[in-house]
Amino acid sequence: MNMLTPIMGDRKKLKEFLIETNMYFTMNEDTYNNNNNNRQIIFALFFIKNRTAGPWKQSFWTQARENKTLVGTWDEFKKMLRDSFSAPDEEGNTVTKIETETMSGQVANEYIK
Numbered sequence: 001m002n003m004l005t006p007i008m009g010d011r012k013k014l015k016e017f018l019i020e021t022n023m024y025f026t027m028n029e030d031t032y033n034n035n036n037n038n039r040q041i042i043f044a045l046f047f048i049k050n051r052t053a054g055p056w057k058q059s060f061w062t063q064a065r066e067n068k069t070l071v072g073t074w075d076e077f078k079k080m081l082r083d084s085f086s087a088p089d090e091e092g093n094t095v096t097k098i099e100t101e102t103m104s105g106q107v108a109n110e111y112i113k
Contacts, residue, residue: 007085009052014085017047018078040074044081056084 004020005013021044025032032040048057060080064070071077 004047006047006049007053007081008050009056009085011085014081017044018081021047034074037072037074037077038070041070041077044077053085 003024005016007013007017021040024043025040032043045057045061048054060071071080
C-alpha cells in the first residue's frame with residue numbers, strides 16, 4: 001500500500017504530494033512535528049522516485065551527506081521541490097486549459113455566453 005502519491009517528475013502530481021505529506025504529518029504530529037524537519041524531509045525523500053525525480057533525490061541526498069546537513073526546514077525543502085517539479089506557469093496553464101476545454105462541442109467561452 002502506498003501512503004503517498006510518489007513524485008516521479010510528473011509536475012501535475014507535486015501539489016497532490018505536498019497535500020498528502022502535510023496530511024500525514026498532521027496525523028502523525030508526535031513524530032513529525034515542526035521540530036523534526038529532518039524526519040519530514042527524509043520521509044518525503046522515500047516517495048521521490050524514478051524518472052527525473054530519482055536522480056534529483058540522489059543528487060540532493062549526496063550533497064546533503066557531503067555538507068553533513070539537509071536543506072534546513074520543511075518549508076525550505078518544499079520550496080526546492082516546487083522550484084524543481086512545479087509547472088513553470090501553473091496559473092497560465094490553468095487559464096489556457098479553461099479557455100480550450102469544450103462542452104457540447106463548444107469552447108468554454110462560447111458555452112458560457
